[in-house]
Structure formats: C-alpha cells, structure tokens
C-alpha cells in the first residue's frame with residue numbers, strides 16, 4: 001500500500017545540497033570522490049576546468065605524471081588557472097606567472113622583488129588526489145583522508161575494468177536512488193527478448209530474461225559496513241527455483257550493481273558514483289569490472305559513443321524529447337533504444353532538477369530508498385557528533401571489500417539465502433584469473 005514518508009520534516013534534511021558549508025557537502029566531502037577520468041588529463045595536455053560540489057576547480061597533470069586539483073581562481077588576483085601553463089613542476093598562471101605545485105604551494109612569483117620573498121604565505125586551495133580504476137579521485141574533506149577503499153572493481157589491473165562518465169542534469173541523490181530500485185529494471189529497461197543480443201547484454205550488464213522472469217520480485221535488505229546489501233528474489237516459473245540478484249548501496253553516493261557478471265558469470269560487478277557538479281547536475285561515474293576475463297573495451301566504448309554527441313554530452317535530452325520513438329514502444333517499454341544508462345539519465349532527469357520528495361508516495365518496492373535515506377540522515381548526525389560516518393574506514397586491517405558481493409545466481413527456492421551469501425563471501429569470487437579467455441565473442 002502506498003504511504004507517505006513517516007517523517008516528512010526529515011526529508012528536508014536529506015543531503016541534497018552539496019556546496020561548501022552545507023551539511024550534504026560536509027558529508028560527501030568525507031569520502032573519496034571520482035572527479036574525472038584519468039584520460040581527461042593526459043601528460044602534456046591542457047588543464048581541465050571542473051566544477052565539483054559547486055566548487056570551481058582545475059585539474060592538471062604535471063610533468064612528473066602526477067595530477068593536481070586546485071581552486072580554479074589564482075590566489076593572486078583570481079585569474080582562471082585552467083588557461084595556465086603546465087611547466088616547471090606545476091601550473092603557472094598566465095596573468096603574472098605565479099607557479100603552483102600540486103599541493104597548492106606557490107613556488108614562484110617572478111614579477112615580485114627577489115622572485116617573491118613572501119610567497120610561502122600564499123597557498124592555493126588544493127585537494128589530495130589518487131588515481132584508481134581509470135579515474136582521478138579527490139578527498140575534499142577536512143583532516144586526514146580516510147583509506148581508499150580496496151574495492152575489487154576499482155583496484156583491478158586495467159584490462160579487467162572499464163570506466164566511463166555520463167553528464168546528468170539532475171540532483172545526484174535521485175540519480176543514485178535509481179540504482180537501488182531493482183524493480184524498475186522490469187519496466188523502464190524492458191524490451192522484447194528477441195530484440196536482445198549478447199552485445200546489449202554486455203553494454204548494459206543485464207539481460208532481458210532476468211527482468212522478465214518475475215516482474216514483482218521480493219526485495220530484502222541487509223545492513224553492511226559500506227551501506228546496504230539488496231537482495232532481489234524472482235521466482236522462475238519453469239523450474240520453481242529462485243533467481244537471486246545481489247546489489248548494493250555504497251555510502252553515500254555510490255552503488256555496486258549488476259554488470260559484466262550477467263553475460264560472463266560470477267566474479268563481475270559495476271560500481272557507479274553520482275558526483276555532484278552542483279545541486280542540479282552531476283556526473284555518473286561508471287566502473288565495469290570482471291575478474292575472470294579481460295573486457296572487450298573497444299565494443300563497450302563504441303556503444304557508449306553511440307549515445308554521446310561530439311562534446312561528450314548525452315545525445316538524448318529534453319530538447320529532442322530524449323529521441324523517444326513511440327512506434328518502437330510495441331517492442332521496448334520506453335522507445336528510447338537499448339542503452340540502459342541513457343534510460344536511467346532520462347527517467348531521473350524527468351523527476352525534476354531536484355525531485356520533490358514531499359509529493360512522493362513510497363511503496364513496498366522502495367524499501368532500499370527508504371533505508372538509504374535513513375542511513376544518510378544518520379551519517380549527517382554522526383558528522384555533527386564528530387564521528388566518522390558509515391563507510392569511512394581508517395583501519396587497514398578492515399580495508400578488504402572482497403565480500404562486497406554482486407551476484408546473479410539461480411538458487412533453490414527453499415535455500416537459506418544468508419547461508420548461501422556466507423558461502424559466496426568465503427569463495428573470494430573476485431580473485432583475478434588471467435588465464436581464462438573471454439567466451440562470448442562480441443562485435444561492434
């Protein structure tokens with residue numbers, strides 16, 4: 001039965017706004033955030049102007065190959081550093097030649113007496129960066145950065161993973177709420193099975209058969225140290241067994257969901273982070289991984305490029321009504337092609353730049369959304385109380401995420417699901433296998 005949120009007042013506290021000084025901004029800044037793809041800043045290439053959580057920044061790669069993330073405006077008189085010169089171990093402002101290194105230290109002030117005797121007093125705002133999984137991750141919070149979580153999907157060698165970024169014109173929080181809503185896949189993404197191919201299965205990470213099995217699955221949740229584990233159980237009428245999918249909410253703006261494990265078997269996962277640009281737009285940073293075989297990245301890249309314009313923006317947008325083909329709706333639910341990410345961008349943008357949650361009527365199938373909001377509110381309280389929020393880890397002994405299961409498995413209907421999950425955790429399903437060739441042959 002539909003019901004209104006139990007405590008509507010608390011909805012207003014959700015971390016929707018993420019600019020500096022907002023509670024939501026304070027929360028997201030406590031976690032490593034993927035702010036760009038590594039390929040956005042090539043050695044010898046131009047600095048990249050970037051807005052993250054309403055802060056204007058510039059990302060550059062110095063001559064030593066290391067990346068730096070600085071405030072966009074020069075500490076001297078606020079010129080735009082993205083037009084600067086990458087040289088002499090840093091980024092040099094082209095107004096008066098001040099040179100900043102990746103830590104924000106001012107190395108030179110060539111127009112000042114003695115080359116800038118007081119330059120030590122100048123510090124450009126800078127954020128610590130690491131490169132993992134084909135992306136640049138920044139820690140924009142206070143104090144010591146937490147450990148970078150050892151996610152198998154992110155830390156694997158390059159041939160096992162693929163990173164991509166989408167630009168989305170809506171608030172990040174509703175973007176990620178779409179990932180922890182397993183029922184929508186049976187509707188928004190559905191199309192007639194004969195329309196499907198392995199090709200599409202790889203691109204989207206799921207197959208239509210899976211969603212068509214039972215369009216009103218049973219959902220349940222488990223509390224885990226990274227957020228929530230979602231269990232989606234679908235009844236398979238042919239054999240009476242259960243199709244179990246395991247996906248995850250990863251605090252506070254991420255998920256680990258179905259990916260290459262569907263076409264290639266156990267041992268794969270996709271992780272997304274929805275990183276705010278400002279309060280009404282964000283990047284969906286996608287990481288696809290499989291531990292048992294190198295991914296056919298040329299095919300994946302081509303399929304993404306099909307959905308992007310020459311500026312890297314989604315071709316489907318409100319100006320062209322997301323290129324909806326109503327004639328095609330007899331074979332696909334929404335008539336917008338078969339790119340699942342494009343479907344997701346469309347539907348979450350259609351909710352409004354910032355969804356009006358007070359007008360929602362949450363239903364049984366929204367349990368993960370309800371619970372994730374509680375976790376976010378609790379995390380805000382933890383920060384206010386001076387505690388690390390859920391998912392921030394500083395203990396190296398605990399920094400092991402091999403139990404962050406993403407599964408699509410057929411199990412007996414009467415199986416003890418929790419015991420089954422324990423078995424799968426013990427199996428170390430993400431152990432890399434460099435020997436097995438990729439079975440499905442995919443062509444562009």
Ligand code: FES
Pocket residue numbers: 074075076077078079093094095096097098
């Ligand atoms: S404004 Fe950058 S050096 Fe003067």
Ligand SMILES: [Fe+2]
Pocket residue numbers: 178184185188189340343344
């Ligand atoms: Fe989706």
